[in-house]
Amino acid sequence: MHIEISNCNNIDSASLDISKNKLNIKFAPNGAGxxxxxxxxxxxxxDEKLADLMPFKLRKENPESFRPQIQCSENIGNVMCFNEAYVNQFTFQSDELVSNSFDIFIRTEDYIATEQEIERIVKDIKELFTDNVKLDSLIANLNELGSAFKLTKTGISKASTGMKALAKGNKIEHIPAGLEVYKPFIRSSNNVGWIDWQTKGVKEFSEISDCCPFCSTDTQDKKEQIEKVSQEYDKIVIKNLVGIINVIENLGDYFSEDAKERLAKITSLPDGLEKEHENFLGSIKTQIDTLLEKLGQLKTLKG
Incomplete structure (x- = not known):
């Protein structure tokens, strides 16, 4: 097959022959064309792409209207060029050896079967987390107990609500001396409301009269006892203490027997926490945070 080329880039005219069914090698210095x-x-x-080969010298001035041309003695139907563009597209891509290598070498029948099994497992996990009342309750209780304690570089923070609630011991179970008469109120389910009511009553009405604002009997000889309630009890502390005791009870089945026993002891101490108790609460806090993180990751799985 004889080929004539003219007005293509740096080539004014050129001719070459290509032999069928043979390897035709054309070699020349760089820049020869x-x-x-x-x-x-x-x-x-x-013709449109061939026009892109218009020589630079003819692009500004071309009085004779030369244009890139190629003539062949035989019709050319299809041409594949093994050039740099081909190499970049198919053979040596930046991140894989051949195009679509993943489907060729990795996505086998075994791979597809394993992929489907993983998708099934993920789907089961997602269904487990959907409308699961028990699991939602567990997560809520873990969040409540975990948020009651804060960790610092030196250990558990004494400023956290949980530490404040336990710092002076369980005064619901261990009622201070002289206040035993208030036991039914202190241990009632509405003890926080009663403490608030009693404290406000002393603060707002004790200066008006020595009479009880509720029954009008003389309270002068009981004034010290009445005022001691607000000195020993803070409604916020008691509220947090009750909350911790309740949430630990709700999580009872998820704690080991040893953990339940130690937590029961910690929440019923008469005189507050010691270092060993703080360390144990710190470890519980760490475990809760880790578990919540893993549960959160499972809830966001996509199948």
Whole structure:
């Protein structure tokens, strides 16, 4: 097959012969026009792309209206060019050896079966987390107990609500001396409300009269006892203490027997926490945070 090329890039005119069913090698110095010849042959049937090979010297001034041309003794139907573009597209991509190598080498029948099994497991996990009342309750209780304690570089923070609630011991179970008469109120389910009511009553009405604002009996000889309630009990502390005791009870089945026993002891101490108790609460806090993180990751799985 004889080929004539003219007005293509740096080639004014060139001719070459290609033998069928043979390896035809054309070699020349760099810049001689080998790539231009290849492009011209590739664009044999595409005048628009062939026009891109217009020489620079003819782009500004072309009085004779020369244009890139290629003539072949035989019709060329299809051309594939093994050039740098081909290499970049198919053979040596930046992140894989051949195009679509994942599907060729990895996505086997075993891979597909394993992938489907993983999708099934993920789907089961997602269904487990959907409308699961027990699991939602567990997460809520863990969040409540975990948020009651804060960790610092030196250990558990004494400023956290949980530590404040336990710092002076369980005064619901261990009622201070002289206040035993208030036991029914202190241990009632509405003890926080009673403490608030009693404290406000002393603060707002004790200066008005020595009479009880509720029954009007003389309270002068009981004034010290009445005022002691607000000195020993703070409604916020008691509220937090009750909350911790209740949430630990709700989580009872999820704690080991040893953990339940130690937590029961900590929440019923008469005189507050010691270092060993703080360390144990710190470890519980860490475990809760870790568990909540893992549960959160499972809830966000996508199948």
């Amino acid at each position: 080998k790539s231009t010849i290849a492009k011209a042959i590739m664009h044999y049937a595409d």
